[in-house]
Amino acid sequence: MKKQINVSIFATSIFAALFLMCVTGHAQFTPADFFKDSSGCQGCHNGISDKSGDASFGVHWRASVMANASNDPYWRASVRRETIDHPKAATAIEDKCATCHMPMTRFSQKQNGQSGQVFAHLPDSEGRVTGADALFAKDGVSCSVCHQIQDKSLGEESSFTGGFQIDVTKPAGDRAVYGPFEVEKGVRSVMNSASGYSPQKSEHIQKSELCATCHTLYTHALDDAGRETAVLAEQVPFLEWQHSDYADAASCQDCHMVLADGPMAISSVLGSPRENVQKHVFRGGNAFLLSMLGAFSDELFLNTSATELQRTRTATIEQLQQNAATLELSVRPLTEGDTQISALVTVINNTGHKLPTAYPSRRVWIQLTVKDDHQAIVFESGRFYDGKIRGNDNDRNARRFEPHYDVITSSEQVQIYEAILGDSQNRVTTGLLQATDYLKDNRIVPAGFDKETAHSDIAVKGAARDDISFGDGLDKVAYEVPLPPAQGTYTVTANLWYQPIGYRWAVNLNATEAREAADFLRMYRRMDKNQTVVKLAETTVKTTVLPSLTITDADRAAAKQAAALQAETENLD
Amino acid sequence: MRRRISKKFFLPIGMLMLFLGMLLPQLAQTGSKQAEWKTLTKGRDVFQAACASCHGTNGQGKSIESVGFKTPLPDFTDCNFTSREPADDWFQIARLGGPVRGFNQMMPAFGDALDEAQLKAAIRHVKQFCSETDKWPDGIFNLPRALVTGKAFPEDEYVFAYAMNGGLSEFQGKFITEKRLGARHQLELAVPFVVKEVIREGSDQTSWGEGVGDMALGYKLNVFHSLKSLTIVSLSTEVIVPTGDEYDDIGKGIFRIEPFLALGQIIPHVGFLQIQAGAELSTKTDRVAHELFWRAAFGHSFQRGGYGRTWSPMVEVLGAKELEDGAFINWHIVPELQVTLNQRQHVMLCLGAEIPTRNLNSADDVKYMAYLLWDWFDGGFTEGW
Known part of the structure; x- marks a missing residue:
C-alpha cells in the first residue's frame, strides 16, 4: 500500500513538472521574437553614400546617442541614483528607464508579464554580455525598434513615455518594418530573407509623433514611503513643438536627420537612388556625451569607434552652432565720463522646441564681456570655468538657483536658460523622482509659442513668465553695468553657451554610493571641461566713447554776439 | 470643304503635349532607376550591385566595421575556399539564401530579385576571383x-x-x-x-x-x-x-x-x-x-x-x-x-x-x-x- 502511494506521488510529481514546463516554458519570449539586433540591418544599409561621402545608416547610427542609449554612463548612474533614493520603487524605476533605453529587451520582458530590468543586462567588467536579453539591451534604440513602431495612437497621451506599439501578432519572419519609400518586390524578398522583415512604406515613420513616444516623458514624484505625489513633465520637446510655429513647418526628423546631398540609395544591395533620403546621424543636443563615449569607448565596450563618435560629435556641434540660436547685441553709445554701459542682448531660439529642451540637466547661458582699449576686462557676466558658471548660485550652492533676469546689473548675475526642479518642499533638486514641479523654467520658447496659452506641462515657470521681453522665440536681456569713467574704445562681446549636463546634474551624483555613479564621476572628472560646453553663438560690438559737450566762455560770447546781430537785423526790417 | 480648325483647339492640345513632354522623361527616369539592376547581364555588374556591399568589389570580404555584423566573410580570392564547392551549390545559396546550406541568414536569398542567368553570371564572376582555377580542381x-x-x-x-x-x-x-x-x-x-x-x-x-x-x-x-x-x-x-x-x-x-x-x-x-x-x-x-x-x-x-x-x-x-x-x-x-x-x-x-x-x-x-x-x-x- 505504502509503495503504491509512493508511486502515485512520484507519478503525480512528474506530471505536474511536465505540465508546468509546458505552461510556462513556451510563453517566454526573447527579444529575438520581435526584434533584430542592428547587425542584422547594417550589412545592407551600410556602404551607401551621397555626394558628400559615406552615408551608411548603420555606421552613422551606431555612433549616435540613440544607439548608445544603454551604454551612456550618465544614464546608468542616474538610474542607479533613483533606485537608491527610492528603493521601494526600484523595480518600477528600472522598468520605466529600460522602456526607451533598452527597448527591445524591455518589450519582450513586458510581453512575458515581467518588469524591464536595467542593471541585470549591463555588460560585466570584462565587457561580456550574456544571453539575448543583454545583447539586445546593449543595442539601444535599434533599427527594428523605430522602424517597427506602428501608426497607432501616435501623438496621443497613451503613446508617450515609451507607449509605442509594435505588432505582437505576427511571428518573426513575417513582420513589417516601416520606411518612407516603396520597395520593389524582389528587393523586399531579399530583405525578408536576410532579416525576417518586409519593408512597408508608411509616412508615419517621418512624423514627430513617432519620436514623441520616447521623447515625451512623464515621471512620478515619490515620497519617502514610495507613494506617488505628483506628475512631472520631465521632458516634453514634442509638446513644446506642437505649441510652436514649427508644428506645421518641420518635423523632428527634418532637423535631426539631415537630408542626403542629392539622390542616394538606401541599401547597398540592389539599391536605387532615391530623393530626399534622411541620413541616420541623429544630430541631437548631447555633444558632451559623445565626447565621453569616445574617450571611454574601450571601457564601455561600444560597438562603435572613437573616430565615428567624433564624427557624430562634430556633426552635432555644427548643427548646434548653425541652427540652434542667433544672438544680437546692441550697445548704447558712450560719452566721455559715463560710468555705466548699457547693452541689450537678444537671444533668438531657432529650434522648434525650447532652448535647451528635453532632459532638465541642460542649460544655455549668456556670457557678456566688456573690455577696454587694453583688452582688460572691465565687466563680465557668465564666465565658464571648470564646468561651472561664475555667478551662478546653483553651482555654488545646490539648494539655490539663479533667477531669470530682465536686467543684469552685476557680474554676480548671469542669465541662464534652464529648468530647475523643485521637490514637494520647493527645494532645488536634481532627483527626478523627488521633483514635483519646476521652480524655474525659462528655457527660451520657440517661435509661435504663446506662453499665456501654454499647457502647464510646457509652461514657462518663474520670473520669465512675467518678463514681457521673453517669449515667442526670443528673450531680450538688458545689461546696465557700472564702468570706470568711460574713455577710448570698448569691446562688448556676447557669447551664448550650451552645456548638456550642468554642473549640479553631474556632481550631485557624488552622494550616490554605487559603481555606476563612481564610474561616471571618474569619467567626468577626467574629461576636459571645455568639452562639456558648446558655444552656440557669438557677437561683438565695438563702441568708441564720444567726446562730452562742454560750453566755454568764448562760446557764450560768440553766441551773445550772434544774437545781438540777429536782433539788429530784425529791427532794420 | 475643309473645315478651319480653330486656334482654340490647339491651345489645350499644346498644353497637354507640353505637360506630357515634361512628365514622360520623369516617369522614364524613375522607371529606369527602379529597374537598373534588373537589366544587368554581366556577372561583374550583378556582383557589384548585389554582392559587393558585403563581399567587397575585390571579393575579399569587407571588414566587420564596414558591414556591421560579426559573421566573418569569406575571401573569394582564396582558391582553397572558392574551388571547394560546385557552382550549383553557390547558385542555390545565392538563390535561396544562406540557411539553405546551413549558413547565416545574413546571406540573403536573391531568387526573387535576380533571374537565373544573372545569378549564374554572378557565380561565374565569384569563381574567377580564384586566379588559379587550373590548379585547383573544382x-x-x-x-x-x-x-x-x-x-x-x-x-x-x-x-x-x-x-x-x-x-x-x-x-x-x-x-x-x-x-x-x-x-x-x-x-x-x-x-x-x-x-x-x-x-x-x-x-x-x-x-x-x-x-x-x-x-x-x-x-x-x-x-x-x-x-x-x-x-x-x-x-x-x-x-x-x-x-x-x-x-x-x-x-x-x-x-x-x-x-x-x-x-x-x-x-x-x-x-x-x-x-x-x-x-x-x-x-x-x-x-x-x-x-x-x-x-x-x-x-x-x-x-x-x-x-x-x-x-x-x-x-x-x-x-x-x-x-x-x-x-x-x-x-x-x-x-x-x-x-x-x-x-x-x-x-x-x-x-x-x-x-x-x-x-x-x-x-x-x-x-x-x-x-x-x-x-x-x-x-x-x-x-x-
Missing part, C-alpha cells in the same frame, strides 16, 4: 564517397567507417582522416580497430580477438582535372604498416605499399563514375602475395528542388586478384546509399553491403558496411543542421 569533382572505391578529389574530412560480416564474427571500425595540402595534394591516415572471433594456437575453442589493425598512411596527388571533359584523375600511394596482431589475423604482419590511380567522371544527366585501380604490393611475398585490384562506383545524386537533402544511390563493382598461380578473381558487388544528414551537407551517412559474386552461400558471407563522414572544412560537426 568542387564539382567532389563526388560522393563510395564505401570502397577511392576518390580522386583531395579532401579534408574525417570518416568513421564500420563493417561487419553477416555471421557476426568480425567487426571492423576504421577512423580515417584526410587532410588536403594546397591545390592538389592530400595526406591520409587510416586506423582500423578490429574485433573478431579467432581460434588461437593450442585451443580448439573460439575466442574474441581485438585490437588495432594495420594502419595506413596515404598520399594523393591530383594530376588532371578538366571542366571541359568533366574528368578528374589522381595518383595515390598508401603505405600499410603492420600494427595489427598477426596471430589473431587482425594484421598481416608485413609492410605493404598500395599505389593506385583514381578517376572521377561526371556523365551529364546520367550520373557519375568513379574508378580506382592499383596494386597492393607485399614486401614479403612468401607470406602475403601481391594483389591487383580494380574498383568502380556508379551513382547518381538527387536533391529535392535542387537544394534539399542529397541522396546518392551507388553501386560498386570490386575486383581483386592475388598474383599467384591459380588465384581466382574475387568479384564483389556493393549496392549502397549515401545521404547528407544536415543542411550544410557536410555530414553524411552511407550504408551498403558487399556481396561476393562467388561462394555466396548464406547471409553470413555478406559484409555490411557504413560510414559517417564529416567534411570538416565546411564547418564544425554541429554546425549547419
Whole structure:
C-alpha cells in the first residue's frame, strides 16, 4: 500500500513538472521574437553614400546617442541614483528607464508579464554580455525598434513615455518594418530573407509623433514611503513643438536627420537612388556625451569607434552652432565720463522646441564681456570655468538657483536658460523622482509659442513668465553695468553657451554610493571641461566713447554776439 | 470643304503635349532607376550591385566595421575556399539564401530579385576571383564517397567507417582522416580497430580477438582535372604498416605499399563514375602475395528542388586478384546509399553491403558496411543542421 502511494506521488510529481514546463516554458519570449539586433540591418544599409561621402545608416547610427542609449554612463548612474533614493520603487524605476533605453529587451520582458530590468543586462567588467536579453539591451534604440513602431495612437497621451506599439501578432519572419519609400518586390524578398522583415512604406515613420513616444516623458514624484505625489513633465520637446510655429513647418526628423546631398540609395544591395533620403546621424543636443563615449569607448565596450563618435560629435556641434540660436547685441553709445554701459542682448531660439529642451540637466547661458582699449576686462557676466558658471548660485550652492533676469546689473548675475526642479518642499533638486514641479523654467520658447496659452506641462515657470521681453522665440536681456569713467574704445562681446549636463546634474551624483555613479564621476572628472560646453553663438560690438559737450566762455560770447546781430537785423526790417 | 480648325483647339492640345513632354522623361527616369539592376547581364555588374556591399568589389570580404555584423566573410580570392564547392551549390545559396546550406541568414536569398542567368553570371564572376582555377580542381569533382572505391578529389574530412560480416564474427571500425595540402595534394591516415572471433594456437575453442589493425598512411596527388571533359584523375600511394596482431589475423604482419590511380567522371544527366585501380604490393611475398585490384562506383545524386537533402544511390563493382598461380578473381558487388544528414551537407551517412559474386552461400558471407563522414572544412560537426 505504502509503495503504491509512493508511486502515485512520484507519478503525480512528474506530471505536474511536465505540465508546468509546458505552461510556462513556451510563453517566454526573447527579444529575438520581435526584434533584430542592428547587425542584422547594417550589412545592407551600410556602404551607401551621397555626394558628400559615406552615408551608411548603420555606421552613422551606431555612433549616435540613440544607439548608445544603454551604454551612456550618465544614464546608468542616474538610474542607479533613483533606485537608491527610492528603493521601494526600484523595480518600477528600472522598468520605466529600460522602456526607451533598452527597448527591445524591455518589450519582450513586458510581453512575458515581467518588469524591464536595467542593471541585470549591463555588460560585466570584462565587457561580456550574456544571453539575448543583454545583447539586445546593449543595442539601444535599434533599427527594428523605430522602424517597427506602428501608426497607432501616435501623438496621443497613451503613446508617450515609451507607449509605442509594435505588432505582437505576427511571428518573426513575417513582420513589417516601416520606411518612407516603396520597395520593389524582389528587393523586399531579399530583405525578408536576410532579416525576417518586409519593408512597408508608411509616412508615419517621418512624423514627430513617432519620436514623441520616447521623447515625451512623464515621471512620478515619490515620497519617502514610495507613494506617488505628483506628475512631472520631465521632458516634453514634442509638446513644446506642437505649441510652436514649427508644428506645421518641420518635423523632428527634418532637423535631426539631415537630408542626403542629392539622390542616394538606401541599401547597398540592389539599391536605387532615391530623393530626399534622411541620413541616420541623429544630430541631437548631447555633444558632451559623445565626447565621453569616445574617450571611454574601450571601457564601455561600444560597438562603435572613437573616430565615428567624433564624427557624430562634430556633426552635432555644427548643427548646434548653425541652427540652434542667433544672438544680437546692441550697445548704447558712450560719452566721455559715463560710468555705466548699457547693452541689450537678444537671444533668438531657432529650434522648434525650447532652448535647451528635453532632459532638465541642460542649460544655455549668456556670457557678456566688456573690455577696454587694453583688452582688460572691465565687466563680465557668465564666465565658464571648470564646468561651472561664475555667478551662478546653483553651482555654488545646490539648494539655490539663479533667477531669470530682465536686467543684469552685476557680474554676480548671469542669465541662464534652464529648468530647475523643485521637490514637494520647493527645494532645488536634481532627483527626478523627488521633483514635483519646476521652480524655474525659462528655457527660451520657440517661435509661435504663446506662453499665456501654454499647457502647464510646457509652461514657462518663474520670473520669465512675467518678463514681457521673453517669449515667442526670443528673450531680450538688458545689461546696465557700472564702468570706470568711460574713455577710448570698448569691446562688448556676447557669447551664448550650451552645456548638456550642468554642473549640479553631474556632481550631485557624488552622494550616490554605487559603481555606476563612481564610474561616471571618474569619467567626468577626467574629461576636459571645455568639452562639456558648446558655444552656440557669438557677437561683438565695438563702441568708441564720444567726446562730452562742454560750453566755454568764448562760446557764450560768440553766441551773445550772434544774437545781438540777429536782433539788429530784425529791427532794420 | 475643309473645315478651319480653330486656334482654340490647339491651345489645350499644346498644353497637354507640353505637360506630357515634361512628365514622360520623369516617369522614364524613375522607371529606369527602379529597374537598373534588373537589366544587368554581366556577372561583374550583378556582383557589384548585389554582392559587393558585403563581399567587397575585390571579393575579399569587407571588414566587420564596414558591414556591421560579426559573421566573418569569406575571401573569394582564396582558391582553397572558392574551388571547394560546385557552382550549383553557390547558385542555390545565392538563390535561396544562406540557411539553405546551413549558413547565416545574413546571406540573403536573391531568387526573387535576380533571374537565373544573372545569378549564374554572378557565380561565374565569384569563381574567377580564384586566379588559379587550373590548379585547383573544382568542387564539382567532389563526388560522393563510395564505401570502397577511392576518390580522386583531395579532401579534408574525417570518416568513421564500420563493417561487419553477416555471421557476426568480425567487426571492423576504421577512423580515417584526410587532410588536403594546397591545390592538389592530400595526406591520409587510416586506423582500423578490429574485433573478431579467432581460434588461437593450442585451443580448439573460439575466442574474441581485438585490437588495432594495420594502419595506413596515404598520399594523393591530383594530376588532371578538366571542366571541359568533366574528368578528374589522381595518383595515390598508401603505405600499410603492420600494427595489427598477426596471430589473431587482425594484421598481416608485413609492410605493404598500395599505389593506385583514381578517376572521377561526371556523365551529364546520367550520373557519375568513379574508378580506382592499383596494386597492393607485399614486401614479403612468401607470406602475403601481391594483389591487383580494380574498383568502380556508379551513382547518381538527387536533391529535392535542387537544394534539399542529397541522396546518392551507388553501386560498386570490386575486383581483386592475388598474383599467384591459380588465384581466382574475387568479384564483389556493393549496392549502397549515401545521404547528407544536415543542411550544410557536410555530414553524411552511407550504408551498403558487399556481396561476393562467388561462394555466396548464406547471409553470413555478406559484409555490411557504413560510414559517417564529416567534411570538416565546411564547418564544425554541429554546425549547419
